[in-house]
Amino acid sequence: MQTYKYMLGKTQITYLVTDKGRTSFVMLPADEAGKLAVNWDSEPAAADAANEYNKEWKPGTLVHLHLRHHKRSLGNGSTMKYSESTDQLRFERQWEETQNSQTRIITVLASPENYKVIHTLTWTHGQTAIFCETEFVNESGRSMVLEMLSSFCLENLSPCQKDSDQTDKLALHRFRGSWALEGMHTAQNIEELGLQKAWCSPFPKSEKFGSIGSWTTQTYFPTAAVEDREHHLFWAAALEYNASWQMELSRDGDTLSFSGGIADEEKGAWSKTVRPGEHFCAPRAYVAVVKGDIYEACQSLTRLENIAADAYGEQGLPVIFNEYCASWGNPTQEKVLQFAQTIKGKGIRYLVIDAGWSKDSQEQLGNGEWLVDTKRFPDMKEMNRKLREDGFVPGIWLEFEVTTMGSRVYEKEYDPMHLKRNGVVIHNGPYRTYWDFTNSKVTDYLRAHVIDMLKEYDFGYLKVDYNGNIGMGCDCGESLGEGLRRQMQGVRDFFIRMKKEIPELIIENCASGGNRTEPSMLAVTAMTSFSDAHEAREIPYIAANLQNLVLPRQNQVWAVLRKDHTKERLEYGVAAGFLGRLCLSGDIEQLSEDQWQTISDGIKFYQGLEQILKNGVTRIFGKRSAYIRHPKGTQAAVRANDREILIVCHGFEDTDDEFSIPIEKGFQTAGRYGRDIFCVEDDRVIVKKMEEWTAGAVYLIKK
Template identity: 40%
Template sequence: MPDIRLKRGISLLKQLLSEFTLNDMKLEYWMQPSSQQVGLLLLPVHLAEKVDVAKEYAVDPLIQVKLIGDDYPGGFSQGKTMRNSQSVLGFKYDSQYVMEDEKGKHIVTLLKNDRKHIIEHKLSYYPEFAACEVGTTFINQNTEAVQLEMLSSFSMGGMTPFRAGDTPASLVLHRMRSKWSNEGRLETLAIEDLQLEPSWAKFGVQSERFGQVGSMPVRGYFPWAAIEDTKMNIIWAAQLAHAASWQMEVYRRDDAICLSGGLADREFGHWVKTLKPNERLVSPKAYLTVAEGHIDQVAQRLTAIQAKALSRIPEVEKDLPIIFNEFCTTWGNPSHDNISNIAKKLEGKGITYLVIDAGWYIEEGKSWESNMGDWNVSPQLFPQGLEATIQEIRKNGLIPGIWFELETCGPLADSYARTEHLLHRDGIPITSGARRFWDFKDPYVVEYLTEKVIRFIQKYEFGYLKIDYNETIGIGCDGVESMGEGLRQQMEAVEAFLQKMQKEIPELVIENCSSGGHRLEPSMMGLTSMASFSDAHEELEIPIIAANLHRAILPRQSQIWAVLRKTDSLHRLTYSMVNTFLGRMCLSGDIYDLEEEQWKVIDEGIRFYKKISTIIKEGFSYRYGPTINSYRHPEGWQAVMRVSSDRSQVLVIFHTFGGHLPEQIDIQLPFDGTYVIDSIYSEDQQRIKLQEGMLVYHTQGEFHAAAVLLASV
């Protein structure tokens, strides 16, 4: 056992087991000698000496786990939390070791109980990122099976360690709420408003458990949370990478707050998992960080580490090329004639991908929403065959793309009746609205979709695949020991199919779409080049949602639509084009019918986007402006500053909404440096000035937008 030292004279209730300095973060592993429990405390390095050594609180265990048969926790907790049960108390510290490789450092902590169950907690750190990657493995070395009904990916405690006592009026929870076409709304709540103050007798436990149940992981909340000490300006933040049901918990039983997250447990997510002798279960990965600063700054420490998975992205994606998706042009009725006309209109416009969206498989008497699953090219829409259409796309210098909703079947498709290959609940095919779901654990389904999707893409040489997903499986499915475990295995198998596709077509660009933004979490983002940011395709709130997502995903992966209408004024077209500068540009709409003056606005926007693509790809974002209350009827303004990694360029994107507006908006650069205006995209460039390090925008009225590129001198 490693040497255990006292920490700066702190109470004997806990002792320092080990500590690691990882760039600007300090990791401290603490042990409670009486219970042999080990916990994790994250600190900014430069503030580690400001920890209040007199503060007393229990070590929060590294792992939260619950085994069926063990006692449940007390303190009025059943139905509210499963944390700190008898199972957790049974796991004692065994050992800790460090591995290093060319990528980074890996700290492995082993916990064991007296029933030959082992938990491996692995924390990995990569020097180029300011966050840690954490995961849990449960190993059953007993001769009998064990049933789990809870397993966390991470748990960290000690918040806040900078002052003694329960630190009233200083701690807040940040989380991101989400619903269809209204993604990523930041919610900030005082710990007191969540009733997470300790009781007068320190009896009973308080828990705020939240998450998502189903196969749309960003529905209700993003798998993301942060605790802020507002007096010290310190934020601890965490993000889960999981495409199925998940949960996070803010928990309190004494003077410190704890935050944990992982698989949705039995109470929350209908999950039980049986592990036979010598079987193991690996939890979803989580990302953790701590830093001094604003929530936007700390959140981007988590998004940055998502770039680790992007080494597999096809070469064509390196410059963040522009997409044209025809859905808001044909509305589910693509044909050889209209796709060919679109391709001709786009020739030489600087657009790379032309995506054929839903409807290409329509059969006589069947709509695009009701016929997913059979995936036969429509002879009515493509009488010359799809080859002729693809040829027209490529002839005009574009890469063809295609839409699939490959996980589901529509009610008028033959595949809808192949119930032996679909997911069931209670012995009945799961029917959610107008969709049923393929069982990806079934070899038949993998073979069928390999032929219908992978071979189809190879045959027609598509370079781009949009994967949509427009319903949720819900609590789970039959076939294994619990509904939640059935769902976990289903989504694990879906991701395995995507990996198979990447392996067989490595040059394929894949878009992750789920009714817009229902799958904006790291595991799905790591398997795709980009994601649809939202389905708010033509709405005034687009820039609000797009700015929100800078906290959750990389802007280089956030595909933002500008739907161009022949009825649009020039200032409306400018507004729509500026929206796309907050991520990846995707165009759609009435491109046959636009006037020359309208095309000038669009062409200028395309040129500006190409100038700023390097900042979108590698940079850091700052948001300015008042909180926007109503997204459907927004009032006020916002500005987003995106700074290149080397600070040689600064992009500032302005949007005004409704209501009372200031005559001018002043933006101060958050760092030293001398800059000049390189270029402006705006209706009236004279309204933007750079004066002594202050960027000034003289507003033009409601629902206007402008973008400015600054260059260092």
């Protein structure tokens, strides 16, 4: 066994290369590297049913893949990992290179059949998480068909455990997706998952999970972590992919393997033909190891998204007004200009027209041509000129990836431009079909009807909605899963094209709320809709869940204001917006001066939170219930960095008694909003017992 060690910031990477050339790596915080179990041996002991402990350590791999012409493992039906395609890979060479602010470790694995895998870890200086990229190269003289290729593999888990059974010591952390109930965190130990070790391990077994189709967070978010509870270590990973994906926690012997990538042939009907001389890159992944808790593990991943957010975002975190919960799909030019006069001078930059503005449209129906309804908006260009004159950036809603019943382009003559599955046009529900983004006629059409329209009317903000899932795949590739990959790559490329042609454009990513809140789409948009929970009392619960999964600076949270809201109810809604990007809507013209004062106080408080929302780690305190729809208890979302602390508390039903939140010494109060519930002491903040359905926030700075 040979080892090669590298330091990437505070993370030590140890590559393990067996005498036969099998290669894997171990990630540990530098301070924990000495805890690496030293009794591993590349030769497993013979299985004996009478023995309490049968040693079956296997060295793992940098990548799992399966080629169609190879034999699968005995894990067939559970996992496509551990196949002959993986077994053939052997270490060829490795090198390290540093350029500007990035260091890369590149490893080449080769097969006797002349295919290779290039595995690259890229560390951006100052970050905790690391980019992981996997590239398959066909150097043979024949085509090869990939049916599975991992983006990342974190093997030998846990490397600090000497006991192969690892009873009650390891757990899998996941985050559920569900419409208007996004981001629920779950943690299950390996015994609950059926991954404890039997007396021997002839059959690999796996807990495989993910989301299928173009709603990438419909079932799970593509972020997960494995915890070593004894050593307080977390190995976390996220996938940068906007189509069907999977992750797997699997066992083949003594240790666990955590991997992920494109949903494979068994889960996502994916296969890819790679011709001689061609290569294929799996979606990029983020990986990290931290000593601490799940919050630090997840937010080490999301901090990598700051790089993209700087390119597609804007200076500051300005407040948005979206008129949807005021007009409910029936906007008019007259109403929009009235809204503008109501909110003028109140610290709001973006005024967004939502669904229902286009010709023949009825919110979800009649969409596809994107022609202005001149009855509702007789002079949209003049309207936007007035909005800009009053200091607003005008915004518009579009769902340009689909056509819906009632639109001319929904009709049968346009079928050649729509996605098909097995030769039949794909419908989502009774009235929605999908443009084929691999067809140049489609992207040319949308350039004229979307990009040119935005330019003509001088819109500076675009809300892109997406109210349906394509499903398993489509015909524009050699397999359904590959067709979906190409389709969704085309969609993402169009987002990039919009920003390139209109550099000042601010793009919001929405999919019936938060159904594609994943890193690849976050990387090409300024912000994402957190949920379709427009007015529900669980909004702060959902917004807090998403702190683990998306940067607050990109997490747009609804605060819908109603004329019958009490001061306490207004504070409750506005304070939820402090957990991300504050987006107002509702009965803004019918609010009293006192109500507006409560809202204005909230906006003023929010405007001081730019740095803490951009840089920090959020942890949840209090005892909130597991039930999101009707939450009980108290939630305290605490976001902190070296210089600032923001605490946002919401009291649900049956609130908790007084509790305290530990803080570092040396902080003082710089601002408060809502209920007076905080007592700031030297090394803690006491949260008094809250009344039901109330909120309070406090902002602390270092003395």
